[in-house]
Amino acid sequence: MGAPLPRDPIADAQRNWESRGWADVAGPMASITAIMRTQQILLARIEAVLKPFGLTFARYELLALLGFAREAQLPMNKASALLQVHPTSVTNAVDRLEAAGLVERSPHPTDGRTTLVRLTPAGRKLATTATVELNAQVFANSGFSPTDVQQLTRILADFRRNAGDFT
Amino acid sequence: MGAPLPRDPIADAQRNWESRGWADVAGPMASITAIMRTQQILLARIEAVLKPFGLTFARYELLALLGFAREAQLPMNKASALLQVHPTSVTNAVDRLEAAGLVERSPHPTDGRTTLVRLTPAGRKLATTATVELNAQVFANSGFSPTDVQQLTRILADFRRNAGDFT
DNA sequence: CCCAGAACCTTGGATGTCCTAGTATATTGC
DNA sequence: GCAATATACTAGGACATCCAAGGTTCTGGG
Known part of the structure; x- marks a missing residue:
């Protein structure tokens, strides 16, 4: 800047x-x-x-999360909890990903309140491609030494646990 | 959440x-x-x-920065550089702080392009009050041990220097 | 069995960030 | 001295995040 x-x-x-x-x-x-x-x-x-790729970090995170889920699908509220963002942020991301043909919404088979989000084949493909690119261009040269990574991981995990993110 | x-x-x-x-x-x-x-x-x-206090972090940061500046004033572009945010973000923050009577804009005496931002007395007072509150409620119990703080400071300073933030 | 309370999603509003573009003023170079 | 370039700020647009509120569907206690 x-x-x-x-x-x-x-x-x-x-x-x-x-x-x-x-x-x-x-x-x-x-x-x-x-x-x-x-x-x-x-x-x-x-x-x-x-x-x-036409992606933002928020949308990428959702794609990546779905890529690791069984059947490549999750309820919206589950995605919200795992990504630790507000439900409205997930609604927003899904709206845009769906418009781009990368995910699809479908009703939950037994609970009429919840909506499932699932990767389309295009979404799955893009998730992998984008991840490979992020790995190569950002994570592989993160600017943190291996020792730094270890210390950061420890410090921030303690902090997040203490903040109530997980037990 | x-x-x-x-x-x-x-x-x-x-x-x-x-x-x-x-x-x-x-x-x-x-x-x-x-x-x-x-x-x-x-x-x-x-x-x-x-x-x-009617403040957001972005607006608070600007108030705090001005509080440490000579004459409690800075050119907009200087504030943008020191806060390391986009110039339009400063414009946005100043607009709202000015509407709240916490800062004032004034023309630069010699350079017609630049605008100076200065704390009003109310702004100076609120900056101090808000800082005392942040110190007590957030920084005093940050969730990081003194050792963590040292390690974080070192790791993140290295990272920021390497990213081109400063030399 | 049924209604009150809880859970889930979406819409609308406020804020912040950045980018692009436009206007005004300085500075530089021929 | 004047044109070309650079700098400073602002306006408008795209996104993301959160909160508050509303509609729909479940669940549980009476």
Whole structure:
């Protein structure tokens, strides 16, 4: 979005916090701000790879999830829970994927309230293609060393468990 | 958004990647996905604290940045660079903060292209109040141990530098 | 058996982010 | 000095996320 800054803006913020008498929380503040920024960078990289396929990250995640599901299908509410996003976000993603012919909705055989989403053959194919591309262009050169990956995985899993994501 | 899941969905995804023959990138994939999810959780906590003040995280960040600037003012493009967001996002945030009487726009004295944004007294006061609240309710109990904070700071700073955020 | 409460999905609204394009002002180069 | 290029901000559009509200279908207790 612009040229590199001469200084780390987050490190500056941490110093500002300390000089204001908030030194006790300056470290966590900086870590959290860094997570926000890192997420933006990673999301931008991912979306750049997915754009040629007409996919966004949200839609890709749903395709990938369905690709690993039995019969390549899931109830909407199950998808919402596993992706950990609001049900309306799933509705939105399915609307667009369905319009693109990548998934199909069908009524649940026994529960009239729930709707099943299933990959079409085209959806299955695209899910694989897009994943291969993401693996090669983003995950293979993530910018994290193997040690970093291990530490991140541990730290963030602890955090997510503590936040109530899973038990 | 829902009850805790019985299993970590990201760990499941990692296993799925491995069983598909993508074991070499399964670790980074899981780390990156965990960053995405962690960012969502943290953002939700922050916005919950800011909501009573009529602020969002984007608007708060701008207020906080101005609070540390000389004269409590900055050119729009400088704010965009330091917050590392698109210029239109700053325009959007300033529009709303200005409507709320928290910041003011003024023309740059020598460069007719640039606009300065400055905190109003109300804006300065709210910035401090909101920060104290965020410190107490989010950063003081971040969910990261002091060791985690150190490791995160190091890993994410390396990543951001490598991504071209700063030198 | 039936109705109240719960569960599931969708619609509509608010916000934020980015991109593209357009307007206005500076700066550069011939 | 003037035209070409670059920079700064803003308007409009596409997407995603969440919340609130509404319609439909289940489930359970009386």
